[in-house]
Amino acid sequence: MTRNIALSLLVAIGAATAAPITFADVTVYSSRQEHLIEPVFNDFTKATGIKVKFLTDAEAPLIRRIKSEGKNTAADLFLTVDAGNLWFANSEGILDQIKSEVLEKNIPPHLRSPDNTWFGLSIRARTIVYSTKRVKPSDLSTYEDLADKKWHGRLCLRTSKKVYNQSLVAMMIAEHGEKKTESIVSNWVKNLAAPVFPNDNKVMEAIVAGTCDVGIVNTYYFGRLQKQDPSMPVAIFWPNQNTTGVHVNISGGGIVKHSKNKEEAKKLLEWLSGDAAQKVFADANFEYPANPMVEPAAEVKAWGTFKQNVINVNKAGELQQDAVKLMDRVGYK
Amino acid sequence: MTRTRDNTLGRTVSTLTLLYAAACILPVLMLFWSWQSFNKDSWDHLLTYLLPAATARTALLCTVVLLATAILGVSSAFFIGCFEFPGRSLLRVLLTLPLALPNYVIGFAVLSVIDYTGPVGIFDQWAGTTVALWLHQNNWVPAAISLTFGLYPYVYLMTLASIETQNRSPIEAAMLDGANAMQILRKIILPLTGPSVSAGLLLVLMETLADFGTVATFSYDTYAVLIYKVWYGLFDLDTAAQLAIGMIFLIMPLVLIRARWMQHAHATLSVDYQTFQFEEPSRLRRWLLCAALTSVLLIAFGVPIVTLAIQSIRYWPSLGTLIPVIGHTVTFAALAAVGALVSAAIQTFLRSRSNSRKTRIILLEYANLGYALPGTILAVGVLMVITQTSHLFPFLTGTIAAGIIGLVCRFQIISAQSLWAGFLRVPRSLAETARIDGAGPMATFRCVYAPFMRAHIVVAFVLVFLETAKEMPITLMTRPFGQDTLAVKIFQFTSEGEYGMAAVPALLLAIIGLLPQVVFIVRRRRHI
Numbered sequence: 001m002t003r004n005i006a007l008s009l010l011v012a013i014g015a016a017t018a019a020p021i022t023f024a025d026v027t028v029y030s031s032r033q034e035h036l037i038e039p040v041f042n043d044f045t046k047a048t049g050i051k052v053k054f055l056t057d058a059e060a061p062l063i064r065r066i067k068s069e070g071k072n073t074a075a076d077l078f079l080t081v082d083a084g085n086l087w088f089a090n091s092e093g094i095l096d097q098i099k100s101e102v103l104e105k106n107i108p109p110h111l112r113s114p115d116n117t118w119f120g121l122s123i124r125a126r127t128i129v130y131s132t133k134r135v136k137p138s139d140l141s142t143y144e145d146l147a148d149k150k151w152h153g154r155l156c157l158r159t160s161k162k163v164y165n166q167s168l169v170a171m172m173i174a175e176h177g178e179k180k181t182e183s184i185v186s187n188w189v190k191n192l193a194a195p196v197f198p199n200d201n202k203v204m205e206a207i208v209a210g211t212c213d214v215g216i217v218n219t220y221y222f223g224r225l226q227k228q229d230p231s232m233p234v235a236i237f238w239p240n241q242n243t244t245g246v247h248v249n250i251s252g253g254g255i256v257k258h259s260k261n262k263e264e265a266k267k268l269l270e271w272l273s274g275d276a277a278q279k280v281f282a283d284a285n286f287e288y289p290a291n292p293m294v295e296p297a298a299e300v301k302a303w304g305t306f307k308q309n310v311i312n313v314n315k316a317g318e319l320q321q322d323a324v325k326l327m328d329r330v331g332y333k
Numbered sequence: 334m335t336r337t338r339d340n341t342l343g344r345t346v347s348t349l350t351l352l353y354a355a356a357c358i359l360p361v362l363m364l365f366w367s368w369q370s371f372n373k374d375s376w377d378h379l380l381t382y383l384l385p386a387a388t389a390r391t392a393l394l395c396t397v398v399l400l401a402t403a404i405l406g407v408s409s410a411f412f413i414g415c416f417e418f419p420g421r422s423l424l425r426v427l428l429t430l431p432l433a434l435p436n437y438v439i440g441f442a443v444l445s446v447i448d449y450t451g452p453v454g455i456f457d458q459w460a461g462t463t464v465a466l467w468l469h470q471n472n473w474v475p476a477a478i479s480l481t482f483g484l485y486p487y488v489y490l491m492t493l494a495s496i497e498t499q500n501r502s503p504i505e506a507a508m509l510d511g512a513n514a515m516q517i518l519r520k521i522i523l524p525l526t527g528p529s530v531s532a533g534l535l536l537v538l539m540e541t542l543a544d545f546g547t548v549a550t551f552s553y554d555t556y557a558v559l560i561y562k563v564w565y566g567l568f569d570l571d572t573a574a575q576l577a578i579g580m581i582f583l584i585m586p587l588v589l590i591r592a593r594w595m596q597h598a599h600a601t602l603s604v605d606y607q608t609f610q611f612e613e614p615s616r617l618r619r620w621l622l623c624a625a626l627t628s629v630l631l632i633a634f635g636v637p638i639v640t641l642a643i644q645s646i647r648y649w650p651s652l653g654t655l656i657p658v659i660g661h662t663v664t665f666a667a668l669a670a671v672g673a674l675v676s677a678a679i680q681t682f683l684r685s686r687s688n689s690r691k692t693r694i695i696l697l698e699y700a701n702l703g704y705a706l707p708g709t710i711l712a713v714g715v716l717m718v719i720t721q722t723s724h725l726f727p728f729l730t731g732t733i734a735a736g737i738i739g740l741v742c743r744f745q746i747i748s749a750q751s752l753w754a755g756f757l758r759v760p761r762s763l764a765e766t767a768r769i770d771g772a773g774p775m776a777t778f779r780c781v782y783a784p785f786m787r788a789h790i791v792v793a794f795v796l797v798f799l800e801t802a803k804e805m806p807i808t809l810m811t812r813p814f815g816q817d818t819l820a821v822k823i824f825q826f827t828s829e830g831e832y833g834m835a836a837v838p839a840l841l842l843a844i845i846g847l848l849p850q851v852v853f854i855v856r857r858r859r860h861i
Contacts (some may be wrong), residue, residue, distance in 0.1 A: 285829075
């Protein structure tokens with residue numbers, strides 16, 4: 001028994017240390033998860049012959065890892081979700097400026113950093129969902145209106161610890177200033193029908209169960225639930241169409257400052273912004289392509305067109321800390 | 334002459350102890366660098382709006398989980414250890430099954446049950462009650478339930494080991510005097526098993542403090558959640574590390590008090606290898622005992638497993654892609670378990686040479702503090718160590734080493750406690766006789782210590798193996814390319830809200846966790 005254990009351990013140690021080290025042409029650190037990025041990387045390798053190796057984790061630890069690895073880092077490209085994280089990566093000095101006509105042509109200015117250190121690759125709209133049984137679309141208008149007393153005991157929200165809500169509130173601060181935003185968010189909290197939820201799915205499930213009538217979610221979560229249950233009595237509403245537009249955020253990426261394969265990394269980023277990749281990248285997760293020339297998936301198109309907020313998403317990063325503190329002050333957990 | 338040699342030996346052991354403790358706690362010490370900067374804004378905000386409430390919530394959760402795991406763990410160990418009833422020998426092993434499940438998976442299962450769309454929600458709709466809402470509003474309840482089910486096996490295992498090696502004579506004397514089972518439990522067994530129970534409870538406390546996954550499932554904001562929030566939300570890693578150090582300082586006095594108590598308690602420990610048992614209870618009581626313990630098992634282990642099975646049905650075709658991942662999980666866990674075992678062996682040796690040396694004992698206790706830190710924060714310390722020493726050990730960068738160091742730093746307390754308990758079982762007289770007969774240290778170890786400690790060595794290996802296989806944040810942050818483990822897969826799917834897909838690796842993890850326990854059962858059967 002003991003001998004067997006020792007033997008299998010030896011084999012394990014051998015396997016772990018003797019695994020052949022192969023160098024990929026581009027190495028990506030990504031907080032966009034494997035099943036959403038692998039198909040598009042495979043396509044890239046087929047098209048260009050450049051191999052892609054990747055590693056996934058949450059955003060902050062990845063940024064920390066790149067920073068710790070310094071000049072020795074294996075990372076060439078950093079991919080993440082939410083502009084706040086890209087802004088933070090840039091402010092930590094781990095990203096390099098990219099000069100690329102292709103990227104500047106494909107990605108609209110409000111979806112990339114003002115100094116071209118990162119570019120958005122897909123758009124994620126954070127919008128209002130409502131119960132088709134208990135709410136008429138005409139009752140709804142704006143995010144701000146959800147602070148109205150008529151929604152008392154009818155609103156469900158995800159936790160303020162999720163970056164999507166932090167970005168939404170950051171953008172509201174950019175538009176309205178802190179004082180007005182604080183009053184709006186404070187009234188959201190007063191209108192809550194139930195304690196905050198750990199994710200967007202749970203918000204919609206609570207609407208289905210009748211716990212609340214309206215909520216705020218990213219559209220791709222709605223897409224996934226709708227795919228599982230097409231008769232789900234929940235629908236999307238596009239708010240703020242007569243004012244600033246729907247809050248959009250991005251998933252995107254930038255080239256790591258100490259990358260040793262910057263040309264290949266740039267090629268990958270440019271390729272990701274092009275027609276073929278944009279389709280796969282966005283469709284894999286019911287998101288909208290960042291390149292306006294590319295059409296979204298049929299299911300996504302069916303939700304209708306909307307006017308999006310065109311304030312540069314970089315603002316979400318700049319104001320994220322203010323947003324977090326504001327939400328803490330009003331008791332939005 | 335002898336005194337000089339003793340002094341030299343003492344100094345050598347002291348130096349070794351200091352070096353060992355320093356090496357173990359290096360990743361934690363690295364976090365002290367964070368005090369180079371001080372963000373007054375973050376601290377003002379924390380103190381005004383977050384810290385007091387988070388501390389109170391943490392205190393409530395720790396108190397409830399400690400009480401509940403103590404009651405559940407001690408009583409089940411008492412029943413298993415002292416009574417004969419149907420299914421006892423099987424339940425004895427099966428009651429440790431929840432150890433195969435990560436706490437966050439149990440949390441996820443509990444959430445599915447109490448959700449507005451789950452069984453509790455459906456009951457609410459049928460009966461017109463609002464139980465689900467109440468449980469979400471009082472989210473410390475489901476959080477405490479999940480952690481209790483995940484952690485009680487530690488208290489159970491340590492108490493049971495202690496009961497099964499208990500001296501029978503005081504219990505028999507009490508019985509002759511007409512004491513009943515309750516009195517014997519309260520007056521004799523509890524005081525004698527105190528050190529073991531406290532070892533289990535210390536693990537429970539540290540794990541509860543460091544937990545993030547389970548409490549986040551219920552949006553219950555503890556001190557550990559605050560650490561993550563400051564880092565991820567306010568982008569302020571320095572303040573997050575400072576908060577983590579604060580947590581270490583909170584737990585230090587408790588570790589000290591327990592160390593002092595243990596020193597006192599060991600002096601009174603006496604060993605007798607015949608298991609004590611009460612007279613056979615009545616037929617009804619025997620079946621009641623069996624039913625009670627089986628239901629604990631069904632709730633703590635059965636409910637999560639069934640929930641996972643239901644969630645994962647549609648996603649089993651993805652199994653093929655997970656096969657290499659299983660290999661990485663087992664390799665990673667086995668290496669960490671061996672590393673922790675080596676560290677624990679050194680610790681046991683140093684401890685055995687430090688009987689009356691308070692400073693050394695304290696140093697050794699502090700060597701284990703890595704367990705009380707949230708994994709990601711500990712991983713930051715490990716990365717700092719690796720970065721700072723990369724010019725000395727360039728071959729370590731980007732390998733599995735960083736992860737193993739972090740995991741050993743975090744989990745060695747478990748193997749150290751198991752080995753020390755085993756060491757205490759070795760009768761001193763035997764070791765002394767061997768030495769007088771001229772046996773060298775290796776021969777003494779092989780012939781005297783190894784036979785007594787074999788079970789404890791296996792338990793130490795298995796427990797760290799299980800913990801490492803389940804561990805998420807350190808593995809995530811330090812793993813080399815292409816070395817994803819099952820826990821990493823669970824993270825990847827749950828972070829995108831794909832719970833059904835995450836259920837497949839979670840079930841696989843549970844199955845891997847069951848294997849060592851099956852070995853235990855088979856071995857036991859063979860012995861019987």
